[in-house]
Amino acid sequence: xxxxxxxxLAALILLGIWEVSALLLNSMALPEPWMVLLDSxxxxxxxxxxxxxxxxxxRALLGIALALITxxxxxxxxxxxxxxRRRLSPFIYLLYPVPHVxxxxxxxxxxxxxxxxxxxxxxxxxxxxxxxxxxxxxKNIHRNYFLAMQTLGASRLQIxxxxxxxxxxxxxxxxxxxxxxxxxxxxxxxxxxxxxxxLGYIIMDSWGRADYVALYTGISCMAALGFGLYLLLDRxxxxxxxxxxxx
Amino acid sequence: MIxxxxxxxxFSHGGADHxxxxxxxxxxxxxxxxxxxxxxxxxxxxxxxxxxxxxxxxSGTITIAGQPRSGTILQNFGLFxxxxxxxxxxxxxxxxxxxxxxxxxxVEQLLIEMGLTGFGAHYPGQLSGGMQQRVAIARALAVxxxxxxxxxxxxxxxxxxxxxxxxxxQEIRLKKNITMVLVTHAIEEAVFLGRRIIVLSGRPGRVLRxxxxxxxxxxxxxxxxxxxxxxxxxxxxxxxxxxxQET
Numbered sequence: 001x002x003x004x005x006x007x008x009l010a011a012l013i014l015l016g017i018w019e020v021s022a023l024l025l026n027s028m029a030l031p032e033p034w035m036v037l038l039d040s041x042x043x044x045x046x047x048x049x050x051x052x053x054x055x056x057x058x059r060a061l062l063g064i065a066l067a068l069i070t071x072x073x074x075x076x077x078x079x080x081x082x083x084x085r086r087r088l089s090p091f092i093y094l095l096y097p098v099p100h101v102x103x104x105x106x107x108x109x110x111x112x113x114x115x116x117x118x119x120x121x122x123x124x125x126x127x128x129x130x131x132x133x134x135x136x137x138x139k140n141i142h143r144n145y146f147l148a149m150q151t152l153g154a155s156r157l158q159i160x161x162x163x164x165x166x167x168x169x170x171x172x173x174x175x176x177x178x179x180x181x182x183x184x185x186x187x188x189x190x191x192x193x194x195x196x197x198x199l200g201y202i203i204m205d206s207w208g209r210a211d212y213v214a215l216y217t218g219i220s221c222m223a224a225l226g227f228g229l230y231l232l233l234d235r236x237x238x239x240x241x242x243x244x245x246x247x
Numbered sequence: 248m249i250x251x252x253x254x255x256x257x258f259s260h261g262g263a264d265h266x267x268x269x270x271x272x273x274x275x276x277x278x279x280x281x282x283x284x285x286x287x288x289x290x291x292x293x294x295x296x297x298x299x300x301x302x303x304x305x306s307g308t309i310t311i312a313g314q315p316r317s318g319t320i321l322q323n324f325g326l327f328x329x330x331x332x333x334x335x336x337x338x339x340x341x342x343x344x345x346x347x348x349x350x351x352x353x354v355e356q357l358l359i360e361m362g363l364t365g366f367g368a369h370y371p372g373q374l375s376g377g378m379q380q381r382v383a384i385a386r387a388l389a390v391x392x393x394x395x396x397x398x399x400x401x402x403x404x405x406x407x408x409x410x411x412x413x414x415x416x417q418e419i420r421l422k423k424n425i426t427m428v429l430v431t432h433a434i435e436e437a438v439f440l441g442r443r444i445i446v447l448s449g450r451p452g453r454v455l456r457x458x459x460x461x462x463x464x465x466x467x468x469x470x471x472x473x474x475x476x477x478x479x480x481x482x483x484x485x486x487x488x489x490x491x492q493e494t
Binding site for chain 2: 144145147148150151152153154155158162163166167169241242243
């Protein structure tokens with residue numbers, strides 16, 4: 001309960017700083033928080049913002065999910081199977097530092113300007129973050145755990161299920177925590193062109209129309225989206241990694 | 248009956264072969280107990296792993312008559328921190344595909360037997376060293392082994408807990424007629440638990456002497472003169488070797 005109260009307090013302080021800055025600056029470029037709140041509430045109530053929020057949320061979630069279901073199994077295998085690690089690590093070494101966001105034109109040429117390209121780019125960028133963390137975590141599992149499984153007569157598949165996956169899970173979740181920030185940033189990037197839906201579009205559109213209250217509504221919703229995903233991950237972590245909280 | 252005949256083992260480090268064990272020959276009677284003792288780094292653990300089938304000898308043979316079920320307790324327990332006490336104990340049975348109800352019965356019975364009632368839902372990280380060791384013993388016992396291999400199972404515990412667990416191990420062995428092979432660097436532990444004591448030399452480990460210790464397992468053995476004299480005898484044998492730190 002104490003943690004929740006602290007977070008609420010921090011949020012109020014940030015809003016306070018915003019309010020004071022807006023009053024001091026007295027500029028159209030920085031509306032007061034209550035104006036943004038009123039605008040958001042109105043747009044959510046009449047339904048015009050919900051579509052954008054939903055589609056942005058969906059794009060981010062699908063992007064992360066796509067990265068997760070590909071990067072985690074691959075990362076675990078590369079980390080745990082020495083032969084595979086030797087063969088594939090050089091490729092990862094070369095491909096990881098590439099700023100994948102520059103592949104956007106190529107992705108659009110290949111997959112068009114629809115939702116899939118947007119989701120794919122988010123997935124691609126998050127994929128490498130999760131892959132590298134998962135691989136390293138799987139590589140560094142203590143030998144004792146494998147020995148213990150061997151003494152119990154476990155098959156390779158059982159070792160993945162009972163040791164490799166649970167041992168790396170905390171690290172995978174940390175990677176996801178970092179990925180959420182990245183995913184929302186990329187989301188803004190991919191929604192800033194060739195679309196008329198999504199929070200990124202709202203931000204760019206209201207910026208173009210110099211509608212600053214709407215601009216801040218978009219920004220606040222984007223922030224709320226990131227925060228929501230973060231909270232969701234917290235939930236998941238408490239559920240699947242109960243043991244790390246017990247030490 | 249376990250028979251090791253001129254078993255050799257070596258590991259290669261950077262191209263050169265370093266023998267770990269040389270010309271090891273001995274027998275262990277079924278339903279008896281055997282302690283393997285020797286200086287640090289003499290290959291005790293390797294020998295235990297050979298017997299348990301976790302390593303294969305370079306030459307020589309190790310035969311265990313009748314292919315009995317075996318359980319192994321590793322140094323530092325080898326418990327899985329992401330599994331509860333209950334899940335750790337039941338793991339061997341889960342891996343064998345035993346039905347849930349049977350597992351539940353077995354685990355609950357072991358929790359009582361090991362004095363762990365009420366701790367089934369705890370994680371190993373929440374338990375003391377002595378209790379963790381009880382969990383490790385329970386996990387090995389869950390598969391109803393006929394042979395129990397133990398690698399310095401009590402080395403990280405304080406003296407009192409250690410004695411208590413030695414008594415517990417002794418009780419279990421006698422009650423369940425288990426053949427027990429124990430690796431230890433503690434002289435008193437070897438004398439208390441091993442009806443036969445195999446003394447290894449420094450690296451590469453050879454059998455220095457096999458000491459018969461038929462009184463092991465009797466009540467109040469620790470307080471008897473024979474116990475004291477046998478400890479002195481072992482200390483004398485080991486003194487010839489480099490046995491600095493543990494004495």
